[in-house]
Amino acid sequence: MNTSALILMVVTMTVVISTAAALFIKVLRTPPRAEPDSYDENDDAPR
Amino acid sequence: MAQKEAWGSRVGLILAMAGNAVGLGNFLRFPVQAIQNGGGAFIIPYLVCFLLMGIPLLWIEWSTGRFGGKRGHHSTPFILNSLDPKRRFWKYFGVFGIFTNIAVASYYCFIESWTMSYVMHSIAGTFEGMNQTEVANFFARYVDVMKSTTGIPYEAVLFFLLCLILNTSILSRGLHGVEKVAKIGMPLLILFGIILAVRGLTLGDSGASIEHPTASAIDGLNFLWTPQFDSLLNLKVWLAAAGQVFFTLSLGMGSIQCYASYIESKDDIALNAASAGFMNEFVEVVLGSSIVIPIAAGYLGIDWVIENAGFGMAFQTMPYLFNNWGPVLAAFAGVMWFGLLFFAGITSSLAMGTPWMGFMRDEFGWSQKKGAWSFGIIVMILGLPTVLFFNQGVFDEYDYWAGTVSLVVFALAESILFAWVFGMGKGWKEINEGGDIKVPSIYKFIIKYITPVLLLCVFLGALFTPLNNDWVSAFNNLFSGNGWQLDNSSLILYASNAGLKEQIAAATDPNIISTLEEKMFYVTLARFILLGLFLAISALVYKAYRRRVSENTI
Numbered sequence: 001m002n003t004s005a006l007i008l009m010v011v012t013m014t015v016v017i018s019t020a021a022a023l024f025i026k027v028l029r030t031p032p033r034a035e036p037d038s039y040d041e042n043d044d045a046p047r
Numbered sequence: 048m049a050q051k052e053a054w055g056s057r058v059g060l061i062l063a064m065a066g067n068a069v070g071l072g073n074f075l076r077f078p079v080q081a082i083q084n085g086g087g088a089f090i091i092p093y094l095v096c097f098l099l100m101g102i103p104l105l106w107i108e109w110s111t112g113r114f115g116g117k118r119g120h121h122s123t124p125f126i127l128n129s130l131d132p133k134r135r136f137w138k139y140f141g142v143f144g145i146f147t148n149i150a151v152a153s154y155y156c157f158i159e160s161w162t163m164s165y166v167m168h169s170i171a172g173t174f175e176g177m178n179q180t181e182v183a184n185f186f187a188r189y190v191d192v193m194k195s196t197t198g199i200p201y202e203a204v205l206f207f208l209l210c211l212i213l214n215t216s217i218l219s220r221g222l223h224g225v226e227k228v229a230k231i232g233m234p235l236l237i238l239f240g241i242i243l244a245v246r247g248l249t250l251g252d253s254g255a256s257i258e259h260p261t262a263s264a265i266d267g268l269n270f271l272w273t274p275q276f277d278s279l280l281n282l283k284v285w286l287a288a289a290g291q292v293f294f295t296l297s298l299g300m301g302s303i304q305c306y307a308s309y310i311e312s313k314d315d316i317a318l319n320a321a322s323a324g325f326m327n328e329f330v331e332v333v334l335g336s337s338i339v340i341p342i343a344a345g346y347l348g349i350d351w352v353i354e355n356a357g358f359g360m361a362f363q364t365m366p367y368l369f370n371n372w373g374p375v376l377a378a379f380a381g382v383m384w385f386g387l388l389f390f391a392g393i394t395s396s397l398a399m400g401t402p403w404m405g406f407m408r409d410e411f412g413w414s415q416k417k418g419a420w421s422f423g424i425i426v427m428i429l430g431l432p433t434v435l436f437f438n439q440g441v442f443d444e445y446d447y448w449a450g451t452v453s454l455v456v457f458a459l460a461e462s463i464l465f466a467w468v469f470g471m472g473k474g475w476k477e478i479n480e481g482g483d484i485k486v487p488s489i490y491k492f493i494i495k496y497i498t499p500v501l502l503l504c505v506f507l508g509a510l511f512t513p514l515n516n517d518w519v520s521a522f523n524n525l526f527s528g529n530g531w532q533l534d535n536s537s538l539i540l541y542a543s544n545a546g547l548k549e550q551i552a553a554a555t556d557p558n559i560i561s562t563l564e565e566k567m568f569y570v571t572l573a574r575f576i577l578l579g580l581f582l583a584i585s586a587l588v589y590k591a592y593r594r595r596v597s598e599n600t601i
Contacts, residue, residue: 001265001272002273004087004273005087005268005271005274008087008272008273008274009087009268009272012272016325016328016332016333020322020326020328020329023318023322023325024325024326026322027057027061027318027319027322028058030315030318033313037311037313037314038053038054038057038060038309038311039053039054039056039057039059039060039314040053040054040055041055041059042056
């Protein structure tokens with residue numbers, strides 16, 4: 001690949017992959033809110 | 048009492064939202080747009096438009112959805128109405144949020160059914176030993192319902208109905224059914240995409256042959272990524288980038304608002320929206336750019352790709368390219384390629400069913416099953432013309448009016464409603480309420496001014512597309528007093544069938560004239576079907592409104 005194409009591809013992909021990963025990791029690491037929340041998998045009893 | 052609809056988990060919601068956004072366009076439309084708009088230079092306006100229009104619109108749609116959901120509304124007519132209850136007309140703009148989903152599902156499920164059928168054909172080894180022309184002809188035979196590729200009569204219709212039944216039965220299980228599909232489909236889609244992308248990125252010039260001695264995947268990557276900075280000054284490139292961002296995120300459809308309406312006010316939307324949006328970008332920019340173009344350039348050469356790049360490559364070319372990997376790997380590659388397209392399709396088509404179901408449940412007390420099966424039946428009735436008269440242009444007509452124009456009109460209206468009528472003060476509070484991230488305050492300015500202006504530009508760009516999409520010459524002509532010459536693809540001329548009329552006037556062969564006149568008839572028929580659908584949903588909204596007035600619940 002030519003240098004300018006390689007640089008643009010690597011920079012763009014790195015930015016997109018790292019931002020997507022950082023945001024998703026933040027979602028996974030954020031503790032759930034106190035019940036009742038929007039999600040029923042962690043409910044004590046089904047709605 | 049019926050159980051209240053709710054998402055099972057936060058990850059499930061994000062995967063369902065990302066699945067809604069990720070569609071066939073991520074793998075097929077994005078690389079083609081990049082090739083047609085300056086290769087590497089396209090990515091710069093694309094990312095700028097993503098930050099200035101894509102992400103802000105995601106926040107607008109997520110927050111309006113949650114706002115409406117708090118008031119018991121799960122579809123856009125009454126969600127928009129709740130943002131500005133004094134003006135009655137907003138709910139009719141909201142009709143777009145149901146209309147678009149039903150109309151798009153009508154042809155989208157047809158494409159989805161192709162992917163199901165092609166998975167089957169890949170496993171069965173149908174494409175083994177076929178040359179490029181035979182693979183392309185196979186597709187032409189497949190979409191011609193009067194011919195059969197396998198001996199199964201009306202194969203295209205059969206797969207379309209199977210696909211509809213699958214969608215409907217999943218939808219009848221409500222959000223949990225949708226979420227389960229997203230939790231299985233999205234990881235598999237990403238896995239298949241990564242495997243094929245690695246192959247695309249490492250193919251090099253190993254695919255060169257006697258027929259295509261200079262073929263190289265590197266040429267494809269160079270063409271996609273080499274920056275041509277002069278095209279940054281071209282309005283056409285910016286409009287194409289804005290359009291691509293808009294369509295890839297499924298904005299202006301009404302399905303995001305519907306999904307978000309099941310979120311409680313204390314739960315985050317700011318981080319969820321950004322996460323789902325960037326997940327879509329990962330699939331589009333990283334995977335979408337690394338499969339079709341490099342693999343096709345690797346076997347057929349970059350000149351062939353530039354000449355033939357288009358949506359049809361997925362079905363008319365890819366199976367032939369996979370044949371170069373030997374029968375076993377070709378079968379695996381076919382299953383992965385059409386499998387990922389299937390998952391991209393079904394996670395989007397399921398999202399299209401939920402606004403109708405939400406509306407009928409909220410307003411007329413319909414059960415999930417009744418809502419889902421009625422959706423399936425409506426889509427079948429509206430979709431059969433796209434299957435039976437595919438070659439007569441019904442499919443393209445649905446795509447143009449429902450899958451393109453309606454989205455832009457609706458998104459423009461909702462961005463103005465949110466930022467200027469509902470008000471940025473209240474809107475900003477809605478976006479940040481319960482947020483796990485703090486949205487940068489510059490977005491207050493962007494949402495109020497930049498996003499609506501960008502959307503207006505996209506709309507005006509479509510309305511007044513100049514001849515040959517050459518904006519520089521068009522403005523030069525305008526300022527030198529020579530007027531503005533419209534292209535036949537501009538909304539104004541397209542609506543008047545100018546292109547078809549020109550073709551009929553220029554044709555001399557009676558058979559060609561007859562075919563074009565037949566096409567004109569089917570194009571008009573498709574428009575009447577779409578208009579009828581819009582009016583029917585508007586009538587339902589009016590009925591629901593009268594009912595709410597009489598019950599004093601509005």
